[in-house]
Amino acid sequence: EIVRAAGPGLVVTDPGRTEAGARLARASAVRHVVLPDLNDTPEGYPGGPSAEARAPLAEAPDEADPCVIVFTGSGRPRGVVLSHRVCVLRTHPGCRPDAGTVLVCGFPPGHWSAWAALLRQWQARGTAVLLERPDPVAICAAVRGHRAERLVCAPETWAGVLDTAPHHLASLRFADAEAIGPPAAGPRLLEDIRTATPHARVRAFLTAPETGDVAVLDHADARRRPESCGLPAPGTEARVAGGELSVRGPLLFGGYFGDKRATDAALRDGWFRTGWPAAADADGHLRVYDGGEVPPRLRDD
Structure with missing residues (x-):
């Protein structure tokens, strides 16, 4: 349900979850990548990032861009969109010193x-x-x-x-x-x-x-x-x-992923209705x- 709601472009798993990842990827028609186990790395595997990986991004991310989507709720899961800024502010040492x-x-x-x-x-x-x-x-x-x-x-x-x-x-x-x-x-x-x-x-x-x-x-x-x-x-x-x-306040989420109706019902004039x-x-x-x-x-x- 979460994979379907997220509509991902890529599924990444570790070696222990290869089969489950492949199954999810097939169901979602997306690419599947298995991360190598660092304790079982083949000889000659590059030890550092490639030149392409070191290259600067064509477009620098903005602090308001989504950082993570947290799926929550029973039944049909809702994706809670958290921006880079919100993640930083929520976890700032001043919040829980x-x-x-x-x-x-x-x-x-x-x-x-x-x-x-x-x-x-x-x-x-x-x-x-x-x-x-x-x-x-x-x-x-x-x-x-x-x-x-x-x-x-x-x-x-x-x-x-x-x-x-x-x-x-x-x-x-x-x-x-x-x-x-x-x-x-x-x-x-x-x-x-x-x-x-x-x-x-x-x-x-x-x-x-x-x-x-x-x-x-x-x-x-x-x-x-x-x-x-x-x-x-x-x-x-x-x-x-x-x-x-x-x-x-500045810690609020950015809305529910792909669900404008639920977002509009929950967020009104900057206030989130908790229910x-x-x-x-x-x-x-x-x-x-x-x-x-x-x-x-x-x-x-």
């Missing part, structure tokens, strides 16, 4: 949060540890083995990590629970993470492919405001209208509700 750390990523390599984490570490000149299968056992072993200072996981993954080997997390200085849409990490989970990582700064992030980080909540605020998912993230402006959360039921406190703290949960002030609407 933890420069120079060793990060263990609790998201699988194909997940868009893993992509963002990798770019974030590259910009901060830190080290990123990606796991082929980031289950709780592998995550705990990676944190201990690399003496990682930072771990980012989805809330449900964090729960498994804490049940597996919390004593392996002693080196952490940043513990991030990143929820892809509501519900955000709850105060009880953040308290459990804090207990297991007493020297770490514990934070909950609410995020989405279309928006990047929407809200950030520190552990201390979670204690005082158990219903809050935090304040709007740096670079993000939020508002609640008609009980729905909308956001705008999340929400409420806002007077001091800017956001409360986002999930599924059948209805904000108290909307029950009569």
Whole structure:
């Protein structure tokens, strides 16, 4: 479904996925290229780029040009278009200040949060540890083995990590629970993470492919405001209208690939409609509700 929606001109795989790549390429009528294994390179294979590869591009790319398309959603996938500029701004070290750390990523390599984490570490000149299968056992072993200072996981993954080997997390200085849409990490989970990582700064992030980080909540605020998912993230402006959360700012996506109708419905006057039921406190703290949960002030609407 994703290959069909993307309409690619080229499918690239490693040797281990040659058969699957060829099958996708045939179904899409595009060229298929298999990257050579660096540990099994034939003799005489050039060690550096060719003259053609070193030649300057005929037309320099613009920062507004698409950098990556993230496919998301159930059923028919939608391609979230992210420009070079948006990718840089979302992963700037000032957004999540933890420069120079060793990060263990609790998201699988194909997940868009893993992509963002990798770019974030590259910009901060830190080290990123990606796991082929980031289950709780592998995550705990990676944190201990690399003496990682930072771990980012989805809330449900964090729960498994804490049940597996919390004593392996002693080196952490940043513990991030990143929820892809509501519900955000709850105060009880953040308290459990804090207990297991007493020297770490514990934070909950609410995020989405279309928006990047929407809200950030520190552990201390979670204690005082158990219903809050935090304040709007740096670079993000939020508002609640008609009980729905909308956001705008330089981190927003550029639209849905090949779907103008969906883009026009989601982006209005520079605001992205998340579709999340929400409420806002007077001091800017956001409360986002999930599924059948209805904000108290909307029950009569």
